[in-house]
Amino acid sequence: MQCNCKTKAGKRTQxxxxxxxxxxxxxxxxxxxxxxxxxxAACVGVGLSVSTAAMLRGAIISICGVxxxxxxxxxxxxxxxxxxxxxxxxDI
Numbered sequence: 001m002q003c004n005c006k007t008k009a010g011k012r013t014q015x016x017x018x019x020x021x022x023x024x025x026x027x028x029x030x031x032x033x034x035x036x037x038x039x040x041a042a043c044v045g046v047g048l049s050v051s052t053a054a055m056l057r058g059a060i061i062s063i064c065g066v067x068x069x070x071x072x073x074x075x076x077x078x079x080x081x082x083x084x085x086x087x088x089x090x091d092i
Contacts, residue, residue, distance in 0.1 A: 023064040
């Protein structure tokens with residue numbers, strides 16, 4: 001079996017895997033309390049209030065959630081399309 005990582009299909013697969021992994025990693029590493037977000041921002045040199053950190057945390061969770069839902073929907077659509085093509089081959 002040959003590696004297809006140099007082809008367009010291989011790069012597309014790597015990109016789709018990366019686009020699934022990044023939101024999951026962000027959600028795992030995201031601090032659970034707004035004070036932790038303030039502390040992380042202070043380490044980088046950005047000053048945030050607790051209310052801003054709470055809104056920022058909510059926005060990050062929302063963006064990651066939308067990204068994960070979009071990936072699941074795309075995978076479901078791709079799986080449905082593959083099944084339909086497989087069923088056509090059987091019918092012929």
